Amino acid sequence: MKKINQICIVVFIITIIATGLTTHGWQCSEAFGDSSKTPFVQKSTPTSSLMRIINSHTAKMLEAIMVGDFNTVIKKSNDISKAGNAIMRMFFPEGKQVDQWFTEIGKDPDNPEAIKLMKDDFEKYSNAVIEASGNIAEIAKNKNIAETYESFEAMLKNACFACHEVSRAKK
Numbered sequence: 033m034k035k036i037n038q039i040c041i042v043v044f045i046i047t048i049i050a051t052g053l054t055t056h057g058w059q060c061s062e063a064f065g066d067s068s069k070t071p072f073v074q075k076s077t078p079t080s081s082l083m084r085i086i087n088s089h090t091a092k093m094l095e096a097i098m099v100g101d102f103n104t105v106i107k108k109s110n111d112i113s114k115a116g117n118a119i120m121r122m123f124f125p126e127g128k129q130v131d132q133w134f135t136e137i138g139k140d141p142d143n144p145e146a147i148k149l150m151k152d153d154f155e156k157y158s159n160a161v162i163e164a165s166g167n168i169a170e171i172a173k174n175k176n177i178a179e180t181y182e183s184f185e186a187m188l189k190n191a192c193f194a195c196h197e198v199s200r201a202k203k
């Protein structure tokens with residue numbers, strides 16, 4: 033009786049594997065995101081790379097807030113400030129034309145007035161990032177997750193999204 037049970041289980045498992053292979057194939061390409069649709073291609077310009085660095089620090093900061101790792105929150109705040117300090121230099125490089133991000137939002141890189149207006153906004157919002165991340169570090173010292181999260185959200189809203197609102201194409 034026991035033996036028959038074992039055989040039944042083995043046959044059952046083989047049937048499942050065989051069905052899986054015939055319906056999905058060996059490759060399982062869908063599972064790896066390798067579908068026939070146009071893949072999402074990331075840009076690699078100096079400005080988008082800087083933003084991805086800031087974004088990575090920001091994501092790690094949220095993770096640290098969630099688990100209450102306040103030392104990492106403070107460390108990430110420093111990293112964000114450092115990257116924030118590079119914003120003006122990267123987006124308005126001395127003696128060079130502004131990069132493609134500017135034309136992508138329909139602005140003319142040969143119009144000094146348009147550049148001046150955007151530069152003023154960037155000055156304001158890059159300072160907002162530095163200020164907001166400093167504020168997060170201050171609040172993190174109290175070791176209160178909810179309060180620290182609120183200051184994190186304030187940075188996203190008042191610095192990240194506020195700047196994106198004026199400087200990125202709408203999606």
Ligand code: HEC
Pocket residue numbers: 074075077079080081083084086087090112119133153154155157158161187188191192193195196199200
């Ligand atoms: C001073 C303006 C400004 C601030 C502040 C700012 N961003 Fe950006 N961000 C931009 C611009 C402009 C782009 C588009 C860059 C490009 O296309 O080259 C961008 C692009 C991005 C991207 C897309 C990068 C990619 O793959 O193309 C991410 C993610 C991002 N920002 C995250 C953040 C986060 C997180 C913060 C806040 C901590 C932040 N940004 C603060 C202006 C800003």
